[in-house]
Amino acid sequence: MRKHLAHLSDEALVALVARGDERALAELYDRVGRVAFGLAFRVLRDDRLAEDAVQEAFLAVWRTAAAFRPERAKASTWILTLVHRRAVDLVRREERRRAEPLDDEARDAATTDSAETEAWAGFERDRVQTALKTLPDAQREAIELAYFGGFSQSELAARLGQPLGTIKSRMFAGLARLRELLDDGAEGAS
Amino acid sequence: MNSGIHELTVGYALDALDPEERDAYEAHLPGCAECQEELASFSEVAGALAMAATGPVPSPELRERILADARAEPQNVVTLAPRRRTVPVLAAVSTLAAAVAIGIGLYAVSLNGKLDDTRAALSRQQGVTSVLADPTARTVALASGDGNVVVARGGEAVLVLDRVERLPAGKTYQSWVIGADRTPHAAGTFQPAGGRAVLRLAMPVPAGGVVAVTIEDAGGATTPTLPLVAASEPV
Numbered sequence: 001m002r003k004h005l006a007h008l009s010d011e012a013l014v015a016l017v018a019r020g021d022e023r024a025l026a027e028l029y030d031r032v033g034r035v036a037f038g039l040a041f042r043v044l045r046d047d048r049l050a051e052d053a054v055q056e057a058f059l060a061v062w063r064t065a066a067a068f069r070p071e072r073a074k075a076s077t078w079i080l081t082l083v084h085r086r087a088v089d090l091v092r093r094e095e096r097r098r099a100e101p102l103d104d105e106a107r108d109a110a111t112t113d114s115a116e117t118e119a120w121a122g123f124e125r126d127r128v129q130t131a132l133k134t135l136p137d138a139q140r141e142a143i144e145l146a147y148f149g150g151f152s153q154s155e156l157a158a159r160l161g162q163p164l165g166t167i168k169s170r171m172f173a174g175l176a177r178l179r180e181l182l183d184d185g186a187e188g189a190s
Numbered sequence: 191m192n193s194g195i196h197e198l199t200v201g202y203a204l205d206a207l208d209p210e211e212r213d214a215y216e217a218h219l220p221g222c223a224e225c226q227e228e229l230a231s232f233s234e235v236a237g238a239l240a241m242a243a244t245g246p247v248p249s250p251e252l253r254e255r256i257l258a259d260a261r262a263e264p265q266n267v268v269t270l271a272p273r274r275r276t277v278p279v280l281a282a283v284s285t286l287a288a289a290v291a292i293g294i295g296l297y298a299v300s301l302n303g304k305l306d307d308t309r310a311a312l313s314r315q316q317g318v319t320s321v322l323a324d325p326t327a328r329t330v331a332l333a334s335g336d337g338n339v340v341v342a343r344g345g346e347a348v349l350v351l352d353r354v355e356r357l358p359a360g361k362t363y364q365s366w367v368i369g370a371d372r373t374p375h376a377a378g379t380f381q382p383a384g385g386r387a388v389l390r391l392a393m394p395v396p397a398g399g400v401v402a403v404t405i406e407d408a409g410g411a412t413t414p415t416l417p418l419v420a421a422s423e424p425v
């Protein structure tokens with residue numbers, strides 16, 4: 001059965017989940033769960049909270065798969081959006097944010113163990129990290145503090161002592177540049 | 191049109207808006223194709239950022255807990271009467287999922303032109319989210335038409351219609367609530383967007399009541415013009 005699901009696209013799996021197929025949900029978790037947990041952990045810095053965020057996000061996937069529109073987004077993007085939203089909500093509630101969410105890249109790399117998907121995940125991670133590094137520092141900082149630190153734009157403005165408009169422009173310029181950089185290397189996914 | 195709100199797209203994609211801005215953006219989004227497209231593309235970039243964040247491996251129990259959650263809610267799917275296909279249900283949608291679903295433009299909502307200023311859009315949209323997010327809400331199938339009605343405990347209801355055709359100029363869809371008095375009460379006019387319509391009904395639906403939809407002249411009518419283009423099972 002696993003073999004049967006293994007060659008389906010993520011989007012096809014979501015369609016099966018919408019029909020109540022538990023095995024399809026399990027397969028989606030097996031594909032996206034690791035990255036989802038990595039993301040939630042990066043934001044929350046706590047195993048239990050990160051697991052809660054992922055669990056709630058997958059429950060939301062189970063409940064609302066029927067509303068997913070594949071022409072709008074990749075299934076993995078949708079799931080990671082749910083996980084991220086939940087993680088940010090939790091981190092703001094828990095007041096758990098660390099001052100410097102950027103200092104642990106080495107630790108992140110060290111705690112990543114290998115799996116079948118590691119080669120692909122590693123490639124993708126390198127690509128994104130390389131793209132991030134080419135951004136001007138101020139833009140990268142704004143994006144990383146927001147996305148991984150869970151800070152809102154107005155919190156960042158206060159924290160960095162910059163006008164809100166400046167923070168917004170940095171984030172826009174940075175994300176637009178990242179989009180270009182990542183599109184270049186991608187196989188025309190739109 | 192409203193350039194201020196368009197600028198929120200990046201902040202929304204990164205989950206970096208304050209709650210009020212987030213609400214305002216979610217209210218704006220369904221009616222703005224430009225923002226929907228921009229957001230879809232920025233969301234892909236944010237999704238790519240997620241790939242850069244590797245952490246420890248989750249415990250094996252997490253997978254089990256997720257599957258146990260799913261097993262505990264097998265009512266994910268409701269099968270309707272034989273000749274109809276299986277219709278997935280939006281029951282018990284969490285706030286999170288509802289907001290994000292609206293966020294990525296999965297629900298296309300277009301309000302009556304005259305009402306479509308930000309304030310009205312905001313209050314209506316929030317009405318939709320609060321009903322969809324109510325864990326006690328029930329989903330009632332349509333007896334005719336594609337879609338369903340989600341009814342919260344107090345009768346507050348959201349009508350979700352699929353495969354809705356665009357109407358010629360000068361015409362509008364209008365929803366009706368028919369209760370024990372058997373009199374149809376006007377519950378709001380709407381236009382579909384992208385073949386879909388999601389409408390918070392203007393009045394609660396009483397137990398045993400029915401929700402119906404007709405096509406009327408622009409501005410709406412006080413009594414329905416038959417035929418019904420959609421009608422629900424009793425709520």
